[in-house]
Amino acid sequence: xxxxxxxxxxxxxxxxxxxxxxxxxxxxxxxxxxxxxxxxxxxxxxxxxxxxxxxxxxxxxxxxxxxxxxxxxxxxxxxxxxxxxxxxxxxxxxxxxxxxxxxxxxxxxxxxxxxxxxxxxxxxxxxxxxxxxxxxxxxxxxxxxxxxxxxxxxxxxxxxxxxxxxxxxxxxxxxxxxxxxxxxxxxxxxxxxxxxxxxxxxxxxxxxxxxxxxxxxxxxxxxxxxxxxxxxxxxxxxxxxxxxxxxxxxxxxxxxxxxxxxxxxxxxxx
Amino acid sequence: xxxxxxxxxxxxxxxxxxxxxxxxxxxxxxxxxxxxxxxxxxxxxxxxxxxxxxxxxxxxxxxxxxxxxxxxxxxxxxxxxxxxxxxxxxxxxxxxxxxxxxxxxxxxxxxxxxxxxxxxxxxxxxxxxxxxxxxxxxxxxxxxxxxxxxxxxxxxxxxxxxxxxxxxxxxxxxxxxxxxxxxxxxxxxxxxxxxxxxxxxxxxxxxxxxxxxxxxxxxxxxxxxxxxxxxxxxxxxxxxxxxxxxxxxxxxxxxxxxxxxxxxxxxxxx
Numbered sequence: 001x002x003x004x005x006x007x008x009x010x011x012x013x014x015x016x017x018x019x020x021x022x023x024x025x026x027x028x029x030x031x032x033x034x035x036x037x038x039x040x041x042x043x044x045x046x047x048x049x050x051x052x053x054x055x056x057x058x059x060x061x062x063x064x065x066x067x068x069x070x071x072x073x074x075x076x077x078x079x080x081x082x083x084x085x086x087x088x089x090x091x092x093x094x095x096x097x098x099x100x101x102x103x104x105x106x107x108x109x110x111x112x113x114x115x116x117x118x119x120x121x122x123x124x125x126x127x128x129x130x131x132x133x134x135x136x137x138x139x140x141x142x143x144x145x146x147x148x149x150x151x152x153x154x155x156x157x158x159x160x161x162x163x164x165x166x167x168x169x170x171x172x173x174x175x176x177x178x179x180x181x182x183x184x185x186x187x188x189x190x191x192x193x194x195x196x197x198x199x200x201x202x203x204x205x206x207x208x209x210x211x212x213x214x215x216x217x218x219x220x221x222x223x224x225x226x227x228x229x230x231x232x233x234x235x236x237x238x239x240x241x242x243x244x245x246x247x248x249x250x251x252x253x254x255x256x257x258x259x260x261x262x263x264x265x266x267x268x269x270x
Numbered sequence: 271x272x273x274x275x276x277x278x279x280x281x282x283x284x285x286x287x288x289x290x291x292x293x294x295x296x297x298x299x300x301x302x303x304x305x306x307x308x309x310x311x312x313x314x315x316x317x318x319x320x321x322x323x324x325x326x327x328x329x330x331x332x333x334x335x336x337x338x339x340x341x342x343x344x345x346x347x348x349x350x351x352x353x354x355x356x357x358x359x360x361x362x363x364x365x366x367x368x369x370x371x372x373x374x375x376x377x378x379x380x381x382x383x384x385x386x387x388x389x390x391x392x393x394x395x396x397x398x399x400x401x402x403x404x405x406x407x408x409x410x411x412x413x414x415x416x417x418x419x420x421x422x423x424x425x426x427x428x429x430x431x432x433x434x435x436x437x438x439x440x441x442x443x444x445x446x447x448x449x450x451x452x453x454x455x456x457x458x459x460x461x462x463x464x465x466x467x468x469x470x471x472x473x474x475x476x477x478x479x480x481x482x483x484x485x486x487x488x489x490x491x492x493x494x495x496x497x498x499x500x501x502x503x504x505x506x507x508x509x510x511x512x513x514x515x516x517x518x519x520x521x522x523x524x525x526x527x528x529x530x531x532x533x534x535x536x537x538x539x540x
Contacts, residue, residue, distance in 0.1 A: 022371070063367060063374035069347070069382050070340035077339070096391060097333060097364055098418040098484075101292070104333035112339050121366065123393040123413055125420020143393055148368040150395020154439055160428040165435060169424055214368075 001088050001116045002137045003180045003229075006205075009056040009086060010230045014270040015261045018057035018090065018207070019253075020237025021047065021079065022064050031247055040068070040075040041082075043249075047241050048082050050250035054257040057088035057233050059207075060115075080113060088233070089116045090207070094143065096121040096128045103131040110135045117141050119185060119207070122169050123154075126176055133177050140182055144170045144197060147187025147210030166193075170200050179203035186225065188216025188234070194224035198231075206232050211260070212239030218260075222267045230268075236260055271358050271386045272407045273450045273499075276475075279326040279356060280500045284540040285531045288327035288360065288477070289523075290507025291317065291349065292334050301517055310338070310345040311352075313519075317511050318352050320520035324527040327358035327503050329477075330385075350383060358503070359386045360477070364413065366391040366398045373401040380405050387411050389455060389477070392439050393424075396446055403447050410452055414440045414467060417457025417480030436463075440470050449473035456495065458486025458504070464494035468501075476502050481530070482509030488530075492537045500538075506530055 001009075010016050021044055025033075028043045036042040048058070060079070065072035083089055095105040095118065102120075109118040110132075117139035120129060132140040145155055145166040155166040163171075170184055179201075186197055188210035197206070206225055210216035211234055218234070225232050240260070244252020280286050291314055295303075298313045306312040318328070330349070335342035353359055365375040365388065372390075379388045380402075387409035390399060402410040415425055415436040425436040433441075440454055449471075456467055458480035467476070476495055480486035481504055488504070495502050510530070514522020 024374075061367070061371055063365075063371045063378070067374040067378040067382055070343040073340040073343060092367075094367055094391070094394075095333075095364065097331070097362075098416070099420075101331055101333045104294075104337040108333070108337040108339075112337055121364070121391045121393045123391045123424050124364075124416050124418060125423030125425070127418050127420040129420075146368070146394050148394060148397050150369075150397040150399075153395030153442055154393050154435065155395070157435060157438055158430040160430050162430075165424065165427065168427055172423055 006056065006088055007229050009088070011270055013053070013056055015054065015056060015264055016230055016232045016234050017055040017257060017261055017264065018059050018233040018235040019047070019051050019055045019240050019257065020059045020061060020235050021241065022061040022237040023241065024064055025068065027242055027245070029245060029247060029249055038075055038078065041078045044079040045082055046250040047253050050254040051240065051257045052084050052087060054254065054261055055087070057090060058083055059090040059092050059235055059237070061237070062091055062093040077113060080115070090141065091115040091118040094119050094121050096124050098124065099127040099131055102128050106131045106135070110138050117183070119143065122173055129173065129176055133181060138181070140177060141207050142173045142182065142184050144184035144186050145190050145193055146185060147189040147214050147216065151187065167200060170197060174201050174204065183207050185209065188221040189214055191217050191220035191224060194221060198225055203227065207235060208232055209235045212236045218263055219267055222264070226268065234264065276326065276358055277499050279358070281540055283323070283326055285324065285326060285534055286500055286502045286504045287325040287527060287531055287534065288329050288503040288505040289317070289321050289325045289510050289527065290329045290331060290505050291511065292331040292507040293511065294334055295338065297512055297515070299515060299517060299519055308345055308348065310342070311348045314349040315352055316520040317523050320524040321510065321527045322354050322357060324524065324531055325357070327360060328353055329360040329362050329505055329507070331507070332361055332363040347383060350385070360411065361385040361388040364389050364391050366394050368394065369397040369401055372398050376401045376405070380408050387453070389413065392443055399443065399446055403451060408451070410447060411477050412443045412452065412454050414454035414456050415460050415463055416455060417459040417484050417486065421457065437466070437470060440467060444471050444474065453477050455479065458491040459484055461487050461490035461494060464491060468495055473497065477505060478502055479505045482506045488533055489537055492534070496538070504534065
């Protein structure tokens with residue numbers, strides 16, 4: 001999906017919501033486990049059916065699928081096939097290796113599976129990211145400043161030039177591609193830093209986790225991160241898919257998505 | 271496998287060689303593709319049979335298996351089962367995510383698959399690494415200073431305190447575990463930095479890629495990186511498994527392993 005189509009989808013649906021399908025076999029309602037051959041796919045099918053009008057993107061955290069072995073990868077593929085056209089898809093894989101190997105990761109998520117985008121770690125630098133470029137209408141989403149506590153350990157280190165590691169990283173990585181094929185992960189829990197990151201990359205989209213369970217503040221994230229082209233994908237995973245753990249979990253997910261969208265629409269005019 | 275057993279294996283086999291099973295379906299000899307249902311497993315079976323007396327570890331770069339979808343993961347499992355007891359196994363996966371998710375990655379590689387160790391990226395900090403600890407006799411191998419050109423982009427950045435990012439990263443990460451459960455990836459292409467990393471972590475094992483195809487120098491890597499407990503796993507992937515691309519590729523791999531071991535033994539007394 002290209003940038004124009006993504007922006008149109010946001011405008012049409014009046015939301016930048018991304019639903020995270022972090023589907024954990026240990027948290028799926030028992031009746032799904034008991035009655036369906038592939039509970040992960042059935043859970044995702046119901047969540048997607050309930051929420052696809054309320055979001056512009058789905059993010060699959062690959063760890064949840066990978067942990068189940070080959071069956072998990074089959075469930076990932078079948079779930080991806082259930083996403084309606086016109087919705088942006090993210091392989092939240094946080095990969096990155098030497099060029100020779102990153103090529104294979106690109107092949108996995110852009111060819112074997114047809115994701116629109118993949119998240120990658122920048123620690124190994126430019127040649128580890130390069131193989132993800134050069135696919136038409138595919139995106140690389142680079143970890144910038146993440147939402148977790150451990151972001152202090154490497155990302156927040158202060159450099160000799162006065163910047164912090166995440167700032168220098170974002171500045172450099174912005175040069176490898178452009179705002180039509182590159183996004184950055186910027187945690188909503190770091191609202192005090194979002195404005196300065198926006199100054200470094202005024203046009204790039206941010207994939208923003210951390211609203212909800214992780215405690216990020218929606219209003220300041222929107223105030224500090226938005227651009228004229230919206231510029232944000234606001235992710236919620238557990239806050240939506242596990243909003244209700246009863247048999248009507250899909251209705252609960254829809255209600256949670258609607259609540260978040262109402263809050264977004266309070267602050268944003270589409 | 272615990273540290274004592276690893277050191278004993280090195281002493282017994284008189285080598286620190288780790289063979290990298292970066293098995294690329296596009297580089298497997300045609301007769302294997304034509305005659306075997308699972309060419310990846312057959313290729314690995316022959317490489318392992320040929321080289322298992324010459325090495326103390328096998329490293330599987332997960333990208334090569336993952337790129338083939340569920341079949342690739344089945345091939346990974348079947349290949350892992352072919353590794354004889356007493357040989358250390360590495361899932362070269364370079365994973366790392368928020369704690370909730372890293373738990374799943376740990377589950378994947380330490381439970382679903384029974385690897386002795388996994389490589390991880392430190393960019394997301396302590397809570398992204400923590401879930402990999404707490405498994406008996408399992409190891410976490412943290413990217414320190416990698417062998418590729420892009421290591422300059424983040425890892426070599428100079429911090430305000432005078433250190434470089436990789437130095438501070440290694441120093442901090444060494445505190446999360448200890449030399450019995452933590453190793454660092456240190457590229458053999460960076461021989462001028464190995465000595466100073468050894469000063470930061472005098473007892474930790476280094477997993478050292480970059481000898482061979484990537485141009486790393488064996489002698490200076492040994493001189494600068496070795497400890498009284500050896501302290502190194504010297505990895506070679508393409509230089510061994512693709513040493514000979516004919517029907518007798520396994521003999522070629524054995525010859526390449528023997529050549530590298532002879533060079534190691536020239537410099538090390540076991």
